[in-house]
Amino acid sequence: MNTRINDSEEGQGRGRASVLVGLFAVGLVACGDDVAGTETDAGADTTGDVSETSAGTGEPAGLSYWQDVAPIYFERCGGCHSEGGIAPFRLDTYADAVLWAEASRLATESRTMPPWLVTSDGSCGEFRDSKALSQEEIDTIAAWIAGGMLEGEQRDDLTIPQVDHLEGGESYMTPTFVPEPEGGVFAEFDEYRCFLIDPELEHDVFMTAYDVVPGNEALVHHVLAIPVDPTLDVGAGVTNLDVIEALDAESPDRDGWPCFGAAGDGVEVEGIPVTWAPGQGVVNFPEGTGYRVQEGDLLVVQIHYNMSDPEVLGQSDSTLVRMRFEDSVEREGFFELPDGFLESLFSGEPASLPAGQGSTKFTWEMQMDGYLQWLGLESLDVYGVFPHMHEFGRKIQMRVDHGDGQGPQCAADVQSWDFDWQLYYFYEEPLTLGPGSSLEVTCDFNTEGLSEPLTPGWGTTNEMCLMGLFLVP
C-alpha cells in the first residue's frame, strides 16, 4: 500500500497520505485496480465527449473530473484538501482525486466529509451556512467513479474560494508555538493546547462576530476561544486563575497548558462563543444578538494542532483570533452547557455505561418550566447548538417537545460523531422554548474497546453528552 500511495505524482501528498494508509487500506485496495485501468481509458475516451452525460438513460458514463467533479472539489473540499491545507491529501488535482476516489465516495455518501456534523436535509432542524453537500453533488462524485473516473479537459478557471475575513475588531495572537504530538490512542498525531490572553477590557462588551486566521494552516485543525472569569471560585476557595496557573506551571518550558476539555481540567467555563474550523470564514452572531464578555475576563484559546503529516513536525504556529465587540446589543444571548451525563457526577449516583458494546445509549431531559422560572423568563429562543462528546461518541440527537401535544420533534442530529470537529450550528429560525416545553438529548457511544464501564468526565477516557445551547431571551 505504501508503494501505491508514494507512487502518486504529487509530491506534496506523500507524507500525509501514507499516514492514512492504515485507515483506508481496504478502500484503496478495492479501487486500486480500477485506478490503473482507468487512467488509460480516460486518456482514450475523454477528448470528445467528456461533458456529455447521458441524461435520460440514467447511465453515469461520461462524467469527468475537470468538468463535473473538480468544481465540487475546489469549492467544497479545496479549503482543506489543497497544498498546505489541514487535510492529509489534496483533491484539486486529477491524480490525487483518483487516488482518493473510493474513500471520497464513502466519506461523502456517509456525509462525514466535508465536516458538517448535523443532518442538514431538513429532517431535523434547518441550519445557517450549511457546508453539507447536496444529494446531487454526492451523486455526481459517485457517478464519476462508477463511470470510470475520466479526466476530461483540464481547466484553469477553477479556484479555491478565499474565505472572507473580519474587518476591524480586536485582534489577539496566540504565542509562537511548536506543537508536539501528545501520543496515545486519541492524540497520536495531535496536541490540544490552551493559551491565556488578557483582552484588557475596561468595561463589559458584547461579542457580535469573530474570525480566526491560523498562522500555519497545515497545523491548525480547530480553534475555540473561551472567556473565563479568573476570580470565579471553583470550589474550596480555589479560583479559575489558580487552576490555570497550576496547569500552566506543569510545563514551564512551553507556552500554555494541555487541554483536551474546553479550557483545561478544572477550569470552569460559562460558554464557548468562538468555535472555528478551517475554511469557515467570519461568523456573525444572529442579527441583533451578542454574547457578553465581562470586564476582567480572560480569554482561553484552545488550539487543536494536527501533525499527521510528518513534514509539519517542528513547524510553528501563531494564530490570530479576531472579535468584534459592541457596547450594546438588542438581545443579549448566553450559553448553557447542559450535560445530564456529566451532571450525574454531582448527583451522588454517577451514570455509567456498560463496556464492550457497539452501541450503548444515554438519554437526559431538561424541563424548561423550572429553568425559565429560575431565569424569570416567559420563554427563550435557541439560536444555536453545540453537540459535544469525546472519542467514544457515535451519535447525538436533541429532540424538543414544545408541550403543545405534538410530542418531541427532532431539533439537531449528528449521525456520525467526529471529535475532531467542534462547531456551533446556528438555526435559520430560532426554536422557541416556552412553558411546558422540554429538551431530550440522547448520546450513543461505542464501548467495544473498553474493559471497564464508561463514566462521565472531562478526560479523554471519560465521556460527555453535552448539547451546548446559544440562548436568547
Ligand code: HEC
Ligand atoms: C474543513 C476542512 C475539510 C473540508 C472542507 C473537507 N475535508 Fe476531507 N478531511 C479533512 C481532514 C482534516 C481530514 C483528515 C481526517 C480528519 O481529521 O477528520 C480529512 C479526511 C478526508 C478523507 C479521508 C477519510 C475520512 O473520511 O476521514 C476523505 C476521503 C475526505 N476527507 C474527502 C473530502 C471531500 C470529498 C471533501 C469535499 C466534498 C472534503 N473532504 C472536505 C478536512 C476537510
